[in-house]
Amino acid sequence: MKIRKAVFPVAGLGTRFIPATKAMAKEMLPVVDKPIIQYAVEEAFAAGIEQIIFVTGRGKKALEDHFDKSFEIEHALKEKEKEDLLKQIQELVPRTGTIVYTRQHEPLGLGHAIWCARDIVGDEPFAVLLADDLIQTDKPVLSEMVNKFDRLRASIVAVMEVEKSQTDKYGILNAQMVEEDIVKINDMVEKPKPDEAPSNLAIIGRYILTPKIFDILGKKEKGANNEIQLTDAMKSLLKEQPIYGYKFNGQRFDCGDKVGFQMANLAFALERPEMRDRLIKFIKEIQKDF
Numbered sequence: 001m002k003i004r005k006a007v008f009p010v011a012g013l014g015t016r017f018i019p020a021t022k023a024m025a026k027e028m029l030p031v032v033d034k035p036i037i038q039y040a041v042e043e044a045f046a047a048g049i050e051q052i053i054f055v056t057g058r059g060k061k062a063l064e065d066h067f068d069k070s071f072e073i074e075h076a077l078k079e080k081e082k083e084d085l086l087k088q089i090q091e092l093v094p095r096t097g098t099i100v101y102t103r104q105h106e107p108l109g110l111g112h113a114i115w116c117a118r119d120i121v122g123d124e125p126f127a128v129l130l131a132d133d134l135i136q137t138d139k140p141v142l143s144e145m146v147n148k149f150d151r152l153r154a155s156i157v158a159v160m161e162v163e164k165s166q167t168d169k170y171g172i173l174n175a176q177m178v179e180e181d182i183v184k185i186n187d188m189v190e191k192p193k194p195d196e197a198p199s200n201l202a203i204i205g206r207y208i209l210t211p212k213i214f215d216i217l218g219k220k221e222k223g224a225n226n227e228i229q230l231t232d233a234m235k236s237l238l239k240e241q242p243i244y245g246y247k248f249n250g251q252r253f254d255c256g257d258k259v260g261f262q263m264a265n266l267a268f269a270l271e272r273p274e275m276r277d278r279l280i281k282f283i284k285e286i287q288k289d290f
């Protein structure tokens with residue numbers, strides 16, 4: 001079955017970026033000149049996704065406006081004959097009806113946010129993208145996962161090795177290698193302390209899940225941080241269905257973290273020929289003071 005729908009949990013308050021996020025959605029923070037959310041949405045469309053489901057909350061209006069037509073800007077760009085920019089902002093608006101919004105009324109956890117999309121997803125496998133996880137790679141991660149899903153016919157999550165001291169920030173796996181870039185998951189735990197973690201193999205924010213997960217999430221059992229965790233639901237799903245991990249190639253940035261966000265900006269800016277030389281010159285200059 002084709003993966004047609006992708007859920008984007010975007011209700012988070014972004015408290016780590018206050019004051020920037022006082023009146024603005026954290027997903028709208030730009031990496032170079034593009035909001036974080038747009039990278040993930042482009043990745044989803046490139047993977048053949050036909051419907052984007054945003055699970056939003058209060059204060060996310062800018063996010064909805066970003067993917068909507070802007071008559072004022074289009075008009076101004078037409079007048080100024082800025083055809084390139086005009087084309088860019090027109091292409092940003094997906095075909096009418098492609099984006100669906102629903103709300104998570106209370107911050108009860110990632111698992112709960114996904115559960116909020118159950119009726120829109122229905123009875124078919126679907127993708128989940130956490131926009132905070134920005135991945136620089138030649139092989140867009142979700143496209144690779146869709147291909148792997150076609151072959152394995154089972155849920156699959158993106159995984160990478162993290163520093164052992166960092167395990168309490170992630171869902172951590174007990175898994176075994178079954179192919180060059182695929183692990184089969186035996187067990188998983190959300191945010192374990194380093195000395196309790198089964199490994200240093202962490203879940204990164206790309207998932208393809210079977211709809212069975214909604215039945216489990218519907219039980220609303222709370223886990224780490226007293227939240228309804230997606231990892232806990234996947235752990236239960238493991239009793240009935242296999243789940244695989246895809247070890248992607250590429251550099252992942254945690255844009256939910258201030259340092260990770262700065263690193264992402266630098267890495268993506270260095271990819272731009274028009275910015276690269278000046279930035280390298282600047283880095284070399286300030287490096288002398290380190």
Ligand code: G1P
Pocket residue numbers: 110130133169170171172190202203204205229230231256
């Ligand atoms: C979430 C998931 C966690 C995963 C992480 C990846 O945690 O709960 O399992 O490893 O995303 O970024 P959060 O970052 O929302 O605390």
